[in-house]
Amino acid sequence: MAGHHDEFIRLEGKIFTKSFFVLLTLVIIGFYYIGVRYVKGIGAVSNMSDGYPWGIWIAYDVATGTAIACGGYAMAILIYIRNHWKFHPLIRSALLTSLFGYCLAGFSVMVDLGRYWNSYGFFMPARWQINSAMFEVALCVMAYSTVLVIEFLPAVLWSLENSRGETLRKVSAWLHPRLVPDEAKLASGLEWVRAAAAWLRPRLDKVLVFFIVLGITLPTMHQSSLGSLLLIAATKLNPLWHTGFLPLLFLINCIYIGYAIVIMESIISSYAFKREIEYNELAGLSRIIPWLTVIWLSVRIGDLVHRGQIVNALKFDFYSCFFLLEFCLVAGGSMILFSRRMRRSPRWLFITATMIILGGGLYRFNVYLIGFNPGQGWHYFPSFAEVMITVGVIALEILGYQVLVKVFPVLPNPHKHGANGHAQEPVGLPPGAVPQGK
Amino acid sequence: MKSQSRRDFFKLLGLGGATLLASSVPAMGSEKGGANNEALGMLYDATMCVGCKACMATCKRVNGDYGSLSYERASFDPDGLWDAPQDLSGSTRTLIKLCKESDSRWSYVKYSCMHCQKPSCVSVCPVSAMTKDKVTGVVDYNKDTCIGCRYCQVACSFTIPKFQWEKTLPQIVKCDLCRNTNLREKGITACAEVCPVGAITFGKRKDLLAIAHDRLQDNPGRYIHHVYGEHELGGTNHLYLSALSFEKLGLPTLPDNAPAEFSEKIQHTIYKGFVAPVALYSTLCFIALKNQKGQEKNGHKEDGE
Numbered sequence: 001m002a003g004h005h006d007e008f009i010r011l012e013g014k015i016f017t018k019s020f021f022v023l024l025t026l027v028i029i030g031f032y033y034i035g036v037r038y039v040k041g042i043g044a045v046s047n048m049s050d051g052y053p054w055g056i057w058i059a060y061d062v063a064t065g066t067a068i069a070c071g072g073y074a075m076a077i078l079i080y081i082r083n084h085w086k087f088h089p090l091i092r093s094a095l096l097t098s099l100f101g102y103c104l105a106g107f108s109v110m111v112d113l114g115r116y117w118n119s120y121g122f123f124m125p126a127r128w129q130i131n132s133a134m135f136e137v138a139l140c141v142m143a144y145s146t147v148l149v150i151e152f153l154p155a156v157l158w159s160l161e162n163s164r165g166e167t168l169r170k171v172s173a174w175l176h177p178r179l180v181p182d183e184a185k186l187a188s189g190l191e192w193v194r195a196a197a198a199w200l201r202p203r204l205d206k207v208l209v210f211f212i213v214l215g216i217t218l219p220t221m222h223q224s225s226l227g228s229l230l231l232i233a234a235t236k237l238n239p240l241w242h243t244g245f246l247p248l249l250f251l252i253n254c255i256y257i258g259y260a261i262v263i264m265e266s267i268i269s270s271y272a273f274k275r276e277i278e279y280n281e282l283a284g285l286s287r288i289i290p291w292l293t294v295i296w297l298s299v300r301i302g303d304l305v306h307r308g309q310i311v312n313a314l315k316f317d318f319y320s321c322f323f324l325l326e327f328c329l330v331a332g333g334s335m336i337l338f339s340r341r342m343r344r345s346p347r348w349l350f351i352t353a354t355m356i357i358l359g360g361g362l363y364r365f366n367v368y369l370i371g372f373n374p375g376q377g378w379h380y381f382p383s384f385a386e387v388m389i390t391v392g393v394i395a396l397e398i399l400g401y402q403v404l405v406k407v408f409p410v411l412p413n414p415h416k417h418g419a420n421g422h423a424q425e426p427v428g429l430p431p432g433a434v435p436q437g438k
Numbered sequence: 439m440k441s442q443s444r445r446d447f448f449k450l451l452g453l454g455g456a457t458l459l460a461s462s463v464p465a466m467g468s469e470k471g472g473a474n475n476e477a478l479g480m481l482y483d484a485t486m487c488v489g490c491k492a493c494m495a496t497c498k499r500v501n502g503d504y505g506s507l508s509y510e511r512a513s514f515d516p517d518g519l520w521d522a523p524q525d526l527s528g529s530t531r532t533l534i535k536l537c538k539e540s541d542s543r544w545s546y547v548k549y550s551c552m553h554c555q556k557p558s559c560v561s562v563c564p565v566s567a568m569t570k571d572k573v574t575g576v577v578d579y580n581k582d583t584c585i586g587c588r589y590c591q592v593a594c595s596f597t598i599p600k601f602q603w604e605k606t607l608p609q610i611v612k613c614d615l616c617r618n619t620n621l622r623e624k625g626i627t628a629c630a631e632v633c634p635v636g637a638i639t640f641g642k643r644k645d646l647l648a649i650a651h652d653r654l655q656d657n658p659g660r661y662i663h664h665v666y667g668e669h670e671l672g673g674t675n676h677l678y679l680s681a682l683s684f685e686k687l688g689l690p691t692l693p694d695n696a697p698a699e700f701s702e703k704i705q706h707t708i709y710k711g712f713v714a715p716v717a718l719y720s721t722l723c724f725i726a727l728k729n730q731k732g733q734e735k736n737g738h739k740e741d742g743e
Contacts, residue, residue, distance in 0.1 A: 043603030050527070050600045053588035080726040085733050114586020114601060114608045121565040121583050128566070131702050134589050135564035136709070213726050217719045224708070231701035232558050235595040235692060244704055374597050375690060 007089050008155065008409040011273055015406055023399040030392010033385040034111055042114060045385035051378025052369070054112075056390055059368035061108035063226055064361045066141070067254040069101020071265065072148065073219040074258025076212055078288070087281055089412035092155060093269065094262050096410050099148040100397045106145060108393055133228035140222035147215045153204060155408040160197040163190075224251040230367050238371035240313055240323045243303050246367070249296065253360050256292040259285050260333075260356040267350050269411065276414055283343045289356060290334040297331060322362070322370050329359025473555050475644035477575025478615060479675030480630055483653070484687065485660055486637035487546040489534055493629030493638060495521070497532045500619050500628040505531065505611055506602075526550075528602030531613045532629055537687050545680060547687040548638070550629075551598045551613035552667060553577050553675035554696065559590035559599055561698035567610075575643070575675050576617045581609040595671060595692055643675050650679055672696035 037045045048055040071094035078084050079091060110116050121127040122138055129135050172186060227250030230237055243249075263282050270277045304310045313323050333355030342348040369380070382390075405411055498507050498521060507529045512522035523530040532550035539545075557577050559568045567584035570577050579599075586608060590599045602608035615621055620628040630640035639646060650665045666678035670692045678689060685691055708714060 039606060041602075041604050041606050041608060043605075048603070050591060050603075051597060053591035053601060080729060081722060083729040083732070085729075112587075114588065115581070115584050116586065118565070118583060118585045121585060126566075127583055129563055130709075131561050131698075131705065132564040132589070133701070133705055134562060134587060136705075138564055209726050209730055210723065213719060213722045216722055217715060220718065221715055225705075228701065228705055228708075229589070230592075231704055232562050232593040232697050234697040234700060235690065236592070244700070247704065247708065372592075376597065376688065378597075 007413055008092050009411060009413040010159070010407070010409045011405045011411055013273070013406055015403055017402075020399065020402065023395045023402075026388075026395035027392050027399060030389050030395065033389050034392070036385065037111060037389070042112075045383065045389065047380060047383040047386060049378060049380065051374040051376065052372070052380035054368060055380060055386060056369070056382045057108050057112040057386070059365055060390055061112075061393060062105045063368045064364045065101050065105045065108070066226070067223070067250075067257045067360065067364060068261050068357065069098045069105070070219060070223065070254040070258035071095075071262045072098030072151070072258075073216060073223075074255050075262060076216050077255070078259075078285075080209070080212055081216065084284070087284065090262060090266060090278065090281055090285075092152075092410045093265065093405070093412075094258075095148060095152050096401060096404060097261070097265060097397075099145070099152055100400050102141060102145045102148060104393050104397050106141060108390075111389065133225045133231070136225045137222045137229065140218045140225070144215065144218040144222065147211050147218060150204075150211045151208070151215055154201060154208070155410060157197040157201040157204070159408050161194055161201065163194070219254070220251065223254040224248065226250050226364075227367070230372075233372065236372055236374050237367065238319050238373065239307065239309050240304070240319055241367045241371040243307065245299055245303050249299060250364075252292055252296040252299070253363055256289050256296065257357055257360040259289050259292075260353040260360070263349055264353040264357065267346055267353075269405070273405075273411070275411070277346050278412060279344065279346075282346075282349055286337050286343045286349055286352070289352075290337045293330050293334040293356065297327070297334075300327075319371060322366050326359050326362040326366055329355045329362065331359075333359060473643070473673040474575055475642065475647065476573075477553075477555075477643050477675050478621075478641070479553060479575065479643045479646055479677060480615075480627060481639040481641075481646040481650055481677045481679065482548050483637050483639070484545045484547055484678065484680040484682070486635050487534070487548065488635055488637075489536060489546040490634060491534045492632045492634060493548065494523075494530070494532055494534055496628045496632045497613075498530070500616065501531060504618055506609065507531070507611065526598065526600050528600050528605070528608065528611050530600075531611060535688070537682060539682055539686055543682070545682045545687065547678075547680075547689075548629075549598075549688070550676065551577060551615075552596055553613075553615065554671055555673040555675070556671070556696035556698050558593035558595065558671075558696070558698045561702060562589045562593040564589065571617075574615070574617070576615045576621075577612075578614045578617055579610055579612060584610060586610070593697070595690065595697065643677075646677055650677055653679060669694045672699065 033045050042048065046055055046057075072091070075087060075091045075094045079087050110119070113119060122135075122142070168186070168190070224247035227246035227248070230242070231244070231246055234242060263285055266278060266282060269275065301310070304313055313320055316324075333352040336342050336348060336352045336355075342352070498509070501507060509518070509521040510523045510527065510529055511518055512520060515522065523533060526533050526549055532548060534546055534548050537545050537547055553575060554577065555575070557568070557570055560570045560577060562568075563584075564587065565583050565585055567580045568577065568590055569580065586601070588599075588601055588610075590610065591597065591601060599610045599612045601610055616627045620626065620631065624631065626640050627638075630638040639649060641649075647665065647668060650668075654661055654663055654665070661679050661681055662683060664684070666680070666684045666689055667674035667676055672695060678684065678687075680687055
């Protein structure tokens with residue numbers, strides 16, 4: 001990562017756009033209900049019950065949300081482990097979404113926890129309970145969020161180093177004169193921050209690889225443990241989903257969702273910010289997905305056959321339908337991606353990425369909610385307020401992304417790699433052969 | 439003769455070592471086939487219960503303050519004359535229900551925590567708020583460490599732990615065998631103490647099993663020939679006898695092995711001695727460093743600081 005900062009640029013443009021205010025409204029509605037939840041209790045805003053103690057806050061925000069936030073993880077594997085450095089320009093935006101996804105998953109957990117004020121117990125070894133998959137998930141997710149912040153730090157430091165402190169000056173001009181420190185003090189303070197950032201950045205660059213690898217190890221651990229969480233529900237989770245392979249299935253699942261989300265996000269931001277699409281990178285990425293899904297589907301089907309559940313999978317009842325929907329979305333998306341021509345079309349790339357994300361996400365929903373049946377006539381469907389809290393959290397995620405790409409150098413620099421890269425570069429070029437000169 | 443005795447001596451030594459090892463493993467009943475029959479429990483005989491609900495009333499009175507239980511009002515009762523819980527809830531630890539098979543054939547049933555030999559709730563709690571007492575076998579809950587994640591509710595096959603959904607500062611509610619109230623003061627659970635017809639027997643699991651089997655033997659026509667809880671999920675300390683099918687009483691048909699054995703086996707295989715994560719990290723570090731070096735040599739000389 002050393003010295004790659006000119007691979008990324010800051011997006012020029014207004015921060016307060018129309019979509020900013022739309023998203024802000026959703027965020028405010030969501031936070032209103034979060035306020036209600038903290039005053040009146042969880043029962044006041046949600047339809048969760050003793051039969052369904054985990055609702056969409058866990059099933060979407062945590063279980064599915066962190067899979068969608070696996071772009072950074074998936075890209076780090078590809079670049080640093082598989083040695084495909086031509087994908088490096090895509091990593092920062094992937095990291096930023098990961099950072100948001102994980103922090104907001106953590107935030108949702110704090111909304112969901114009934115006795116949140118006791119959560120400091122995770123830092124007290126006397127209370128550790130190593131048999132619990134959730135203990136493992138909680139520690140790993142906290143550690144990974146920290147690692148993500150460190151991984152994103154170079155972008156922040158770069159901005160600090162190159163900032164002229166204009167905003168700060170504007171704010172100080174707007175404030176009452178008596179509240180403002182004098183000009184010289186402000187300037188020297190700014191200078192100090194700039195110097196500190198300049199001092200820290202090269203040093204951080206040197207050790208960054210160790211954090212990046214930690215950022216690969218931790219998701220491997222907690223994404224598989226997210227599957228392990230439901231191992232215990234042997235009598236409640238439908239046999240179509242309850243298997244000893246849950247950890248493995250969740251792990252592979254999050255990696256292909258990770259690649260799909262990088263593709264989707266890249267196409268969307270190209271359209272939204274009117275930038276050129278990174279054809280080569282996306283085509284290369286999309287080539288990996290079907291191989292992962294083939295492995296995943298083989299494990300999935302092989303396991304069903306082995307446990308004699310394949311008949312139930314084809315019964316076309318409630319559970320079977322959701323299984324088939326999940327299967328068709330993932331399998332269908334992968335089939336299309338096997339075609340070289342489809343991989344070159346942004347429209348088909350977008351459609352297939354969406355299919356893979358929906359299918360892979362539905363798998364997680366099936367495990368956490370749809371395939372979960374506590375019996376005794378319990379039912380669950382999320383309430384309006386519950387949905388709005390989740391929507392508010394998602395809106396905050398998109399809002400934050402929109403703002404931060406305009407503040408920090410996150411998006412790929414088209415002049416640096418695009419001008420040469422887009423033209424005729426064949427897919428699967430040996431690493432390091434990507435033209436880099438300006 | 440001499441060598442014989444020496445061999446015996448070594449055998450003894452080995453045995454002693456083995457027992458030492460075995461006893462150093464927490465006695466969670468996780469040893470294969472070894473249920474802790476010295477644990478405390480209750481035997482509920484549905485054929486003797488008259489449905490007076492004295493156990494329910496006493497439970498709430500005795501444990502009300504400790505467990506922050508409140509009275510539940512029925513919609514027809516604006517004056518608040520009755521406690522009318524519909525099910526086990528964040529305010530009700532034990533409950534009597536009437537189960538009808540037909541108009542002439544019915545039975546009462548009492549619900550409360552089963553106090554499993556290998557409890558799922560204890561296995562999944564991330565902060566050790568659910569614990570199982572090694573001697574008494576009581577599955578207890580500590581609200582001072584609980585974070586309210588409700589994983590115990592997801593894990594419990596009987597859906598016993600209940601959450602106080604309507605409270606700003608909620609907690610989990612479930613039977614703790616009066617461990618902090620009646621059992622401590624009088625040595626017996628409140629429900630067993632007040633039952634006027636002896637439908638609830640309190641005692642050690644081995645004695646309860648013996649009583650249950652005696653009753654089955656002596657009254658073959660009266661009961662379904664099964665002690666519910668003897669083998670379900672690796673055994674529970676709360677046992678049931680019934681004339682109606684247990685499924686009818688709302689007690690699910692369950693396998694003999696504890697789900698916690700299955701999940702812990704997988705989790706422990708992956709994380710044995712934390713070797714796998716460390717190995718993964720070091721291998722990946724090695725690969726990433728090598729790749730980064732190669733990359734810097736190949737194309738990024740001009741990018742140096």
